Amino acid sequence: xxxxxxxxxxxxxxxxxxxxxxxxxxxxxxxxxxxxxxxxxxxxxxxxxxxxxxxxxxxxxxxxxxxxxxxxxxxxxxxxxxxxxxxxxxxxxxxxxxxxxxxxxxxxxxxxxxxxxxxxxxxxxxxxxxxxxxxxxxxxxxxxxxxxxxxxxxxxxxxx
Numbered sequence: 001x002x003x004x005x006x007x008x009x010x011x012x013x014x015x016x017x018x019x020x021x022x023x024x025x026x027x028x029x030x031x032x033x034x035x036x037x038x039x040x041x042x043x044x045x046x047x048x049x050x051x052x053x054x055x056x057x058x059x060x061x062x063x064x065x066x067x068x069x070x071x072x073x074x075x076x077x078x079x080x081x082x083x084x085x086x087x088x089x090x091x092x093x094x095x096x097x098x099x100x101x102x103x104x105x106x107x108x109x110x111x112x113x114x115x116x117x118x119x120x121x122x123x124x125x126x127x128x129x130x131x132x133x134x135x136x137x138x139x140x141x142x143x144x145x146x147x148x149x150x151x152x153x154x155x156x157x158x159x160x
Contacts, residue, residue: 006032006040011066020063091117095127100141102132
């Protein structure tokens with residue numbers, strides 16, 4: 001079997017774990033000393049810095065991570081499905097079924113936690129908010145991104 005460089009092994013560990021890891025965790029997974037991990041990380045970070053790659057190794061407050069360069073954040077939001085919790089999905093379903101719905105009516109239907117869920121849905125581009133002309137609430141409606149993401153051409157399909 002071919003001997004694998006420690007930097008390459010660390011790269012594989014960071015890729016497979018998919019989350020920041022401390023030096024101690026990396027040393028444990030790689031079966032080596034922390035000092036060796038530090039040297040391998042420097043080598044790996046330097047390697048990524050000098051090649052034309054979409055990935056980079058960065059130090060975060062919780063450890064080291066292999067991640068997509070921030071230059072590609074727009075691609076991630078376009079290509080990776082949004083991770084919505086059950087509550088946010090239920091709130092989105094209520095908005096889609098009533099489309100449009102007053103935020104006050106939605107809160108009455110879903111409870112006060114819907115305020116945060118609406119904010120998340122707006123940030124993700126699934127819901128649009130517009131101020132009510134003759135009141136203090138907002139009209140909430142689903143966006144084109146909602147239709148594309150959930151592959152629903154018309155909301156009448158949901159009601160059938």
